[in-house]
Amino acid sequence: MSGDPTDEELQELREEKMEQLKERQGGGEAEAADAQRQQAEAQKKAMLRKALTDGARKRLNTVQMSKPEFGEKVEQQIVALAQSGRLNGKIDEEKMKELLQEMKPESKSFDIQRR
Numbered sequence: 001m002s003g004d005p006t007d008e009e010l011q012e013l014r015e016e017k018m019e020q021l022k023e024r025q026g027g028g029e030a031e032a033a034d035a036q037r038q039q040a041e042a043q044k045k046a047m048l049r050k051a052l053t054d055g056a057r058k059r060l061n062t063v064q065m066s067k068p069e070f071g072e073k074v075e076q077q078i079v080a081l082a083q084s085g086r087l088n089g090k091i092d093e094e095k096m097k098e099l100l101q102e103m104k105p106e107s108k109s110f111d112i113q114r115r
Contacts, residue, residue, distance in 0.1 A: 044079055051082045055093035063100065074103055 052060065060078075064071030077099070081087045091099070 044075065047079050047082050048075060051078055051087055051091055052096070053090050053092045056091045056096035059093055059096050059100070070103070070105075074100065077103060 048057070048060075060071060060074060063074060078087075078091065
C-alpha cells in the first residue's frame, strides 16, 4: 500500500467522519432530553413530598408496585391538584384512600347463567 490514499479511500474516510459527527450531535440532544426528563421527575417527586403525608406516600408506593400505570395516573392527578391550588393541606392516608377509590377503574363483572 502506497502512502497516497486513493479518491475512494478519501471518500470513505470523509463519510466515516461525517457519521461520527452526526452521532455526537444526536447524542448531545439525547443527553439534553434525558437531563430534562430527570429534572421534571425530580420536580414531580418534590411536589408529591410536599402534598402527601408519610402514610399516603406509602400507600401510593404500594399501588405503584402492584399497578404501575394506575400509580402513575394517581401521581399525575395529585400533581395537577397541587399545581392548580385545589389541595387544602396535605393528603393523608384517608384522603388517599378516597382518591384511589374515585380513580379506580370500574371492574367488569360477568354473570354466567347456566341453563
